Amino acid sequence: MDLALQLLFTGIGIGAVYALVALGFVLIFRATNVVNFAQGEFSMVAAYLMVVAVEAGLPYWAAFIVALLGMALLGVVFNLGVYYPLRHRTYLPVIIATIGASILLANSVLAIYGPQPQVLQGWFDTPGIQLGPVYLDSQYLLIIGVTICLVIFNFWFFEKTLLGKKLQATSQDKEIASLLGISVSTMIMITFIYSAVLGGLAGILVAPVLFVSIQMGSTIALKAFAATIIGGFGDVAGAIIGGLSLGVIETFGAAYISVPYKDGFAFLVLVAFLIFRPQGIFGERVAEKA
């Protein structure tokens, strides 16, 4: 039982990272109808930015802000360079462009930093606290805390603000949004910035737990992508629930079944969902009317 509680905590911690990246997937997908295959690279680039900023001697919090600002900038560049020129085309050229951007980002970092994984220290000096039978790692606590705050922020932003409604309107019908006077290109720009920052935040938070490496992006992105399918593609709550459950499932799978196959469990669950419930846990929020 104690072990199960410990695993649950760790699973939710790692699942929160998947949830943040999955949220980025969903927001861009809803705004542009395109899966952004460079979403994982956002996490990787942010982790490297953080490493660079800390090595440059910035205090941890300042490095954190610099890295996130860098991600916002990357979101702008990504929108202008990858999505905007192809926005009137079908989804296929855009998807291929995001794959291209992902290769470019990974190899740029490789060219600059080399293949050796980097180490990033955690935010706190204390490694963690013992709470009864469970040891709460401070970095996992931070990840969970930040994720909770972001989920609340996300809900408030999309459900309670007019700007959030405009973003939703744009993702549902761009032509009508523009007819009403909503600046569609601004809304999509905001979506890319927000998604890049979300992905970056996930990368920075998880970096002290994993190594900072070129491959960390694709590993996280694959899990996050699986999470969005499990949750119901395009659904915000689904991405979060999907991410958290995936983290818990793979942590338990690794502990009770097999450590080497840890990454396999996520995809087993994905395959099961694709066969038995392809619309995911939450399915489509907007039902099609006959």
Added chain:
Amino acid sequence: MPLLEIRNLVVRYGEIEALRGVTCAVEEGQVVTLLGANGAGKSTTLRAISGLAKPTSGEILFDGKSIAGLGPEAIVRMGISHVPEGRRVFPGLTVKENIMLGASNRKASTSEISREADAMFDLFPDIRKFTNALGWTLSGGQLQMVAVARGLMAKPRLLLLDEPSLGLAPVIVQAVFKIISEIRRSTTVLLVEQNARMGLSVADYGYVLETGRIVLGGKPDELWGNEAIRAAYLGGHAKVSA
């Protein structure tokens, strides 16, 4: 000077010439209806005015200023609101949210917009009880009311209405046209209709479009009086329009 003036408007979709030189005008304070069969170019005319379709050539003057080629976001800010064919209410937003977004063309605080949206339900009492219902759950007539209310939230000087009666039960069509006759007190309306009888019943002036050209224009009784036109376009004895 007319509020809206269109001269020799040509719109091409690839190889197809949807409009081949449309010339017409809408005077301030009037309801003008654009009649014609399917594919005559009625919707394309509205899409060109609101900026959804790019004119190939020709002029569109709104209040004396050329608006041809401007984007839809700029045109709606100038005071032209387009309620498109098929309602196009945002399915995942509530009725109130849909209506509120209609004010996106002007600067106003959220609370102000919210108050105005609530006031809109006085004009559309039938949808008041669906304030918090999601768009996709509504019926065709309710969607049409939401779409018109959303269009009015722009506080337009010119309202473009595309086939508001399409696919609605006769009693709902009556309700929609009753609303149009109320709107006309404050707003100039350019109304596209396949249902000529309804269109002319509220209009001050009518144009008949045929394969991308205006073939006739006149006051409603003049159009009714023309036997040939009546038979061909206005659903006389030979043909009854939907």
